[in-house]
Amino acid sequence: MILTVQDICKRFGQQTVLQGVTLSVAERRTLSILGRSGCGKTTLLKIIAGLVKPDSGAVRLHGTEIGQQLPEARNVVYLYQEPLLFPHLTVLENVAFGLRVRRASASEIASRTGRMLEHLGMESHAKKFPHQLSGGQKQRVAFGRAIIITPNVLLLDEPFSSLDPETRATMQQLFKQLAQEYGIASLFVTHDLKEAILMGDSIGYMADGTLTTFANRQEFINHPDYGATKEMEFWSSLRQQTTTEEYAASV
Amino acid sequence: MLSRSNLDRAGFLLFLILAILPMAASLAYAAGYSVGLVGLLSEGFTWQYWARPFQEGNQIFASFVFSLLVAGAATAITLAIALLLVLAARRSLDNGLLAHLSTIPLALPGTVLAFLVLQWFSGSGIAARIAYALGLLQTPAQFPGIVHDQYGVGIIIAQVIVGVPFFALLFAQLWHNQRIRQLMELAQTIGAGRRQRVAWVAIPLLLHGAFPTVILHLVAVIGVYEVPLLLGAQSPQMISVLTMQKYGMFDLQQKPEAFICAILYTLLSLSLIAVAWRRMKHEQSPR
Known part of the structure; x- marks a missing residue:
């Protein structure tokens, strides 16, 4: 298993958000987590990404406990509900961001970014800024920017909730294709039953801070x-x- | 009752009559005066006054360069300190004590601000006395002359005092509006370390969002009057002080130069505002 989450608990003040959540994700697999708004899905993803500290429990990557690791050292990318792009950077610069952070050479950045834009069907938009893109295009760029660094795990927090049904279906296909091509393991959170079934190799159901998983x-x-x-x-x-x-x- | 479109038209007309027309008339008069078409010295059309700013030793060119440098330095220092403040003490700027304290310098009139700087930083001012009491100086007179100095340090200090709280509050607001916290978190999960997040995400986004305001601030500092009048040196002078001086001189030959200063300052301001406007327009450009 690439990701193992064991017995995670989290409270905010008097409110218990997660109680004893346990799950695992195998390599190149997607675990869909279905649940209503406010059931603790986002908190769970943020704990795995390292953006929120759990009260107890363990998060392991390739069997190694990563609870003390900073988010930037985990190589676990968290994608927000809305396609959050850096507004001051072009499409090309957004996609290249993770490679620049890792100090990749200019030629490597150029070739990998070019290939990714081609995969995303965004070559002709490379020099555009985020405000010049549609919702679906922004989401493509957000995917590209996350996947180009081949993260250990990709965490998707209802990524298609703001898209129209047609674009949503296209994006679901694109995500599956990219995840397979780049061999990415992912945790896909949604409140849409159909989407959960469509996207996940395995499925979990979350309610009141507890998670039930199905093989x-x-x-x-x-x-x-x-x-x-x-x-x-x-x-x-x-x-x-x-x-x-x-x-x-x-x- | 007036319809919506009629109200719009009436508003536009009022703006035109109260704001644009008087300004355009003043500029036309200034332009006419500067080429000898109007005024007491009027002897018909001539370019002789316009040749003066470009002659060696003329104050106007030096004054423009000085004003630009002072305004550029004051704005750069202001932005640097405001950025540091918002990165280090954002919570306090959001709704803490700092948010309330920041409004105090904003409420100070220019004259009072200049007076405060004079009290603190003149040769026998409070800073000199403190330095003397601490044994850093042998006499208070050894304190470096940073008021009425040729580099405009006193003017820069005064502008920084009033500019920092304004930009700190603006940056704190932008931090929320531009969702910088989320973008920083996102950059962090992509692998950006703290310095990279600050240098590649927070600072560019804050400066990007504040760009039009930065330009307007620059224009305002170039044209500021009371502060350089009280804290500036005799030479070089800020353009506003020089303009008023030339305008009020007994030597009427200097008056056309005052109008030339005003026209050049207006052109400079409009060019800078056009840069900001173009940038804003680019950001609103459709897909």
Whole structure:
């Protein structure tokens, strides 16, 4: 396992946000975490990234405890809900940021950034500033900037929640493709049931600061408590109803 | 009742009548005076007054360079201190004691500010007496002359005192509006160390956001009057002081030069404002 989180607890004042959260992510795999707003998903991601300190519990990368490591030393990238780009940098400079930080040579930066922009389909926008991009384009750049440094784990905090359905579907595909191509392990947080099933190799459900994980999608779908079966039944009954109505109308 | 568009038109007309027209009329009069078309000395069109600023030993050119240097130095020092403050004491600037204290220098009139600087930094001022009491000087008169000096140090100190709290509060506001905390966190998870985050994210973003205000501040410092009048040297003088001096002289031959100073200062200000405006326009440019 590349990432192991064990028994993490966190309180803010009197409020318990996380209680005994345990999970693991295998290499090149994505764990989707489904949960409503305010259930502690963001806090969990920030603890893994090192931006928030847990009250207890352990975070391990490749089996090594990283609780005392600074966020910049973890190589775990946290992506915010909105595509947060550096507004004073161009698309090219945004994507190259992580390589510049690591003092990569100019030629390496140029070649890797060029290749990444090509993957993202953003070559023609390289010299644009973030305010000149659409929401989907910004998200592409944010992905590129995170993935170019091949992080140990990518943490995505509802990254598509502000996009329209069509762009959202495109971005889901693009993310899966990039994660596979660059061999990235990721933790994908969402409140959308369909998205959780679509994006995750395995799925977790979070409520009131506790996390229940499922080894695979089927196990999650079959569980009666999490609504997947009901949702599927709803869509199939709707389809059946529409087909019947269409048939009746044609007769 | 007036419709919205009529109200807009009326507002624009009022602005035109009260702000633009008087300014344009003054500039036209100044331009006419500077080429001998109007005024007591008027003898018909001539470029002779405009040739003077470019003649050797003329004060106008030196005064412009001096004003630009003083304003540039004051603005640079102000920005450096304000940046340090916002990076070191942002919480206190947000809603702590510093936020309240910062407003005090902002409320000081220029004359009072100049007087304070004079009290502290003149040859027999408080700073000289403290240095003498601490044994750093043998007599208070040994205190370096930083008021009425040829480098404009006194003027710079006064402008920094009033500029630092203003920019510190502006930077604290920008810190929230531009979501710099989140961008710093993001940069941190991408691998940026503390210095890199400050140098590559916080400082460029703060300066980027404050750019139009920095330009306006620069323009204001170039044209500031009371402070250089009370703290400046006889030569070189800040452009505002020189302009008023030439305007009020008994020698009427100097008057066209006062108008030339005013025109040149206006052109300089408008050019700087155009730079800020162009930058703002670029940032609002569509996809």
